[in-house]
Amino acid sequence: MTISGSRGLTRRGLLGAFAATAVTAAPTYTMAAGFLRGAGDVRRLRMHSGRTGESIDILYWIDGKYVRESLKEINYFMRDWRQDSTTSIDTRTIDIMAASHNLLRADEPYLLLSGYRTPQTNAMLRSRSGGVAKQSLHMKGQAADLRMNSKSVTEVARAAAACASGGVGRYSKSNFVHMDCGPIRTWGR
Template sequence: MTRRGLLGAFAATALAAAPTYSNAFGLLRGAGDIRRLKIYNGRTGESLDTIYWIEGSYIKDALAEVNHVMRDWRNNQVKSIDTRTLDIMAAAHNLMDTTESYLLISGYRSPQTNAMLRSRSSGVAKNSRHLKGEAADLRMNSRSVAQMYRAASACAAGGVGRYTSSNFVHMDCGPVRSWGS
């Protein structure tokens, strides 16, 4: 099956299974029944390359590592990152067919950090999904914002924001929606 055919099949499956989209990622697992994340946190210098889901089960220790890397680096507060967001990130990464890690711009944000960022920018939501551990702002050197946006949007499984002038894409597990230019 071609990559285009796989993308079309995935999109159709994701739409048909929207209420339970976490099962739709099965088409993207490739040769094994696994989900993997590669993340580099430029603020802390930490790298993560982990399989966080195998054969229908999340791996507790791997999720703890993901939560740590995606913490609020300003105050080291850790929150559990919603696995639905991780699944969207992993599925989009697979669609982009790259071995490069995501560069994490923002994962979890504490209320204090979110308030500080809101005071500096009108683009920070008061009730941001970052506060709930449900969002990630990401970039890649080998893929454009448009490419990342298209891959995340193809998952049809959450919110996807395109921030071309700031060179990142927002992915979250909220309602399916998109924005930005």
């Protein structure tokens, strides 16, 4: 449950995605919330960062409550490593990532390419690539760029889109999927 190494969202969509991994369907918020209440309700996030060499495998939600210390570890893990700067990662984004991972039924952790970005880092990346938004949700701690070696970009993007809880961008040429908690939308190939 710790980091190792060198150091437009809808509740219905998210709850449905979590419930769908344990139950065949969760057609309404009321039913989904009912499925998630009670014994054994946990949410887990597993990622590795090739940039820092760190890995995280953490339970961040237990029986209906976010675990504050776990969220702090996720914030640090998803920091802007170029500036060594952190922010609070939006729990909606964390939930989208975890729900998508559950839907993929994968043992492999995500490879985190980009989490939080300072405005300076975002501007630098924007000057190098046309695919970086000027007002990127990464700067608000509301987005992540992720990859899985055992799953295709299409598979990861479909799982994220099934959550119906935010933006999902497919970047097949660069082999990653963007997930955010902004308006529900999809783009890319």
